[in-house]
Amino acid sequence: MPQIVESVPNFSEGRRPEVIDAIVSAYGSVEGARVIDHSSDADHNRSVVTMVGAPEAVSEALFRGIAKAAELIDMNVQTGEHPRIGATDVVPFIPIRDIDMDACVGLARALAQRVSTELGIPTYLYYRAATRPDREVLANIRKGQYEGLKAELEAGNPDRLPDFGPASLGSAGATVIGARPPLIAYNIFLTSDDVEIAKAIARAIRHSTGGMRYLQAMGVLVEGRAQVSMNFLDYTKTPLALVTELVRREAARYGVGVHNAELIGLIPQQALIDAAQWYLQLDNLQPHSVLEWHLT
Amino acid sequence: MPQIVESVPNFSEGRRPEVIDAIVSAYGSVEGARVIDHSSDADHNRSVVTMVGAPEAVSEALFRGIAKAAELIDMNVQTGEHPRIGATDVVPFIPIRDIDMDACVGLARALAQRVSTELGIPTYLYYRAATRPDREVLANIRKGQYEGLKAELEAGNPDRLPDFGPASLGSAGATVIGARPPLIAYNIFLTSDDVEIAKAIARAIRHSTGGMRYLQAMGVLVEGRAQVSMNFLDYTKTPLALVTELVRREAARYGVGVHNAELIGLIPQQALIDAAQWYLQLDNLQPHSVLEWHLT
Numbered sequence: 001m002p003q004i005v006e007s008v009p010n011f012s013e014g015r016r017p018e019v020i021d022a023i024v025s026a027y028g029s030v031e032g033a034r035v036i037d038h039s040s041d042a043d044h045n046r047s048v049v050t051m052v053g054a055p056e057a058v059s060e061a062l063f064r065g066i067a068k069a070a071e072l073i074d075m076n077v078q079t080g081e082h083p084r085i086g087a088t089d090v091v092p093f094i095p096i097r098d099i100d101m102d103a104c105v106g107l108a109r110a111l112a113q114r115v116s117t118e119l120g121i122p123t124y125l126y127y128r129a130a131t132r133p134d135r136e137v138l139a140n141i142r143k144g145q146y147e148g149l150k151a152e153l154e155a156g157n158p159d160r161l162p163d164f165g166p167a168s169l170g171s172a173g174a175t176v177i178g179a180r181p182p183l184i185a186y187n188i189f190l191t192s193d194d195v196e197i198a199k200a201i202a203r204a205i206r207h208s209t210g211g212m213r214y215l216q217a218m219g220v221l222v223e224g225r226a227q228v229s230m231n232f233l234d235y236t237k238t239p240l241a242l243v244t245e246l247v248r249r250e251a252a253r254y255g256v257g258v259h260n261a262e263l264i265g266l267i268p269q270q271a272l273i274d275a276a277q278w279y280l281q282l283d284n285l286q287p288h289s290v291l292e293w294h295l296t
Numbered sequence: 297m298p299q300i301v302e303s304v305p306n307f308s309e310g311r312r313p314e315v316i317d318a319i320v321s322a323y324g325s326v327e328g329a330r331v332i333d334h335s336s337d338a339d340h341n342r343s344v345v346t347m348v349g350a351p352e353a354v355s356e357a358l359f360r361g362i363a364k365a366a367e368l369i370d371m372n373v374q375t376g377e378h379p380r381i382g383a384t385d386v387v388p389f390i391p392i393r394d395i396d397m398d399a400c401v402g403l404a405r406a407l408a409q410r411v412s413t414e415l416g417i418p419t420y421l422y423y424r425a426a427t428r429p430d431r432e433v434l435a436n437i438r439k440g441q442y443e444g445l446k447a448e449l450e451a452g453n454p455d456r457l458p459d460f461g462p463a464s465l466g467s468a469g470a471t472v473i474g475a476r477p478p479l480i481a482y483n484i485f486l487t488s489d490d491v492e493i494a495k496a497i498a499r500a501i502r503h504s505t506g507g508m509r510y511l512q513a514m515g516v517l518v519e520g521r522a523q524v525s526m527n528f529l530d531y532t533k534t535p536l537a538l539v540t541e542l543v544r545r546e547a548a549r550y551g552v553g554v555h556n557a558e559l560i561g562l563i564p565q566q567a568l569i570d571a572a573q574w575y576l577q578l579d580n581l582q583p584h585s586v587l588e589w590h591l592t
Contacts, residue, residue, distance in 0.1 A: 268586075
C-alpha cells in the first residue's frame with residue numbers, strides 16, 4: 001500500500017475570500033496531495049485545511065501553502081479571536097497508512113528547516129516533533145501571540161529562540177510544525193435526558209480527572225438526550241472499543257444504557273478495523289487478510 | 297472510489313505445471329486486474345485463481361483465462377476427483393466495492409455470451425445470475441459431469457440446454473458463470489476442549505438445522521480446543537457481529553466462553569467495518585466519514 005499522511009494546516013485569514021482561495025489553491029497545487037476539506041471562521045479570522053496524500057507530495061503542498069500565506073497575510077495588521085503567531089500558524093503531520101510517527105517527525109523537521117531557509121520564517125517544532133519538553137504543548141510556543149513573541153525575541157530571550165530560522169519575526173510571523181496521531185471526535189448518546197449522568201461518566205473516563213490517558217470527555221445535553229462527547233488523541237493507545245465498553249459499564253451503574261454513537265468529522269479506517277478486531281477477538285488479524293490490501 | 301470486483305475462476309488442471317502457469321499468466325495479463333492468489337490440487341486435478349480489479353479489466357482477464365484453458369485442456373482425457381464439466385469449470389463475479397450484485401449479474405451474462413460467441417463454448421448462468429431456479433445451485437448444472445452432460449445434450453434433452461452457445465460439448469466442455477456475494481471463512485475457538493459443545497452451537501446457529509439463513513457451521517476440535525467453524529455466504533444479510541454474539545450466548549448456556557477467533561483466507565474490509573459499526577452503535581456511519589474514502 002502507498003504511504004499516506006494527513007495534514008491540517010491552520011492559517012490566519014478567515015475573512016478575505018480571494019486570499020483564502022489563493023492559499024487553499026496553493027495547498028491543492030501538487031499532484032498526489034489532495035485537499036479534502038477546508039473551512040474558514042470570520043470571527044477567528046482563521047482557516048483550517050484538511051489534506052491527504054503521499055508524504056513528499058503533502059510536504060511540497062504545505063511548503064507552497066506556507067509561502068502563499070506569507071505573501072498575502074501581514075501579521076502586523078491581522079486581528080481575530082483565535083490565538084496565533086504566524087500567517088501559517090500550525091502544521092501537523094499525521095500518519096495514516098504505512099508510515100509511523102517517527103517518519104512524520106522527520107517530515108516535520110525537514111519542512112520546518114526548508115521553510116526557515118527558503119522563506120526566512122522562524123519555525124518551532126511541537127508535540128511529537130518537539131526538541132524540548134515544554135514545546136510538546138502548542139500553547140507554550142504560542143504564548144503572548146505574534147506581538148508578544150516578537151517583543152521577546154527582540155529582547156533576546158533565549159527561551160523563545162526558534163528551532164530553525166532567524167531570531168526575529170517579519171510580517172509572516174512564525175510557524176509551528178510538528179507530528180501528532182489522528183484525532184477522532186466520537187460521541188455516545190445515553191438512554192437518558194439527565195446530563196448529570198453524562199457529566200459523571202465523562203469525569204470517570206477522561207485523563208484530566210483520572211481516566212484514560214489519551215481521552216478528553218465532557219457531558220452535554222443534545223436534542224434532549226444526554227451525550228458523552230469525546231476526543232480520542234491517540235486511538236492506538238486509548239482505543240474506541242475499550243472506551244465504549246467503559247462508558248457502557250459506567251452508564252449501567254446509573255441504570256442507563258448506550259442509545260447510539262456518532263462520529264464528528266473523519267475517522268481513520270484502522271480505528272474501525274481495530275474495533276472490529278477487538279470485539280470479534282480476531283487476535284491474529286493481519287493486514288493482508290483484508291481483501292482490499294491486495295488492491296494497490 | 298473505483299469499482300472493484302473479485303473473481304475466483306476454477307479450471308480443470310492441477311498437475312501439469314506448464315499448463316497451470318500458462319493459464320494463470322493469461323488471467324494476469326490485463327492491466328487493472330490482479331491475480332492475488334492461486335492454488336492447485338493434483339488429486340482434484342483442479343486449480344483455483346483469486347483475482348481482483350476493475351470490472352472491465354477482470355472480465356477481459358477472465359475471457360483470456362477461459363480461452364487459454366480451452367486451448368490447453370482436453371476434457372475428453374481429463375480425470376480427477378473433483379466434479380467438473382469444463383476446462384474452465386466455474387467463474388463467479390463477486391461485488392467488492394462500489395458495485396452491486398445486479399451489476400455483477402450483468403457482468404456474468406456479458407462474459408457468458410462472449411465466451412459462447414467467440415470461443416464456441418456453451419455457458420450456463422448460476423446462482424444470482426441464474427435464469428431458472430434450478431440453476432441457482434451449481435451441483436444441478438454440473439450433474440453427470442462432462443461425460444453425462446455431453447451425452448444428454450447429444451440425446452437432445454431440452455432441460456440441459458445452455459444459456460448461451462451450442463447445444464453440444466467440444467474438448468473444452470462447458471463453463472458455468474455467475475454472481476455471488478463474497479464468502480467469509482471465520483472460526484470461533486471456545487474456552488473448552490469439549491467438541492460436543494461446539495457441535496451443539498453449530499447446530500443452533502446454522503441454516504441447515506434452523507439457524508441463520510446465510511450461515512454454514514460445524515463443530516470441530518483444533519489443537520485441543522473446541523472450535524465453531526463457519527462459512528458466511530452473505531455477510532451483508534447474516535453479519536459477523538450478530539453471529540459472534542449468538543455463539544457467545546449459546547456458549548454461555550453451556551458454561552463456556554469465546555477464547556478468540558480467526559479468519560481463513562480473505563475478508564472484505566466492509567465486513568469488518570460493519571462489525572465495528574454494529575458494536576459501536578454508529579447508526580449513521582457514512583462511507584465518507586472514513587478518511588481513506590477521500591484518497592482515490
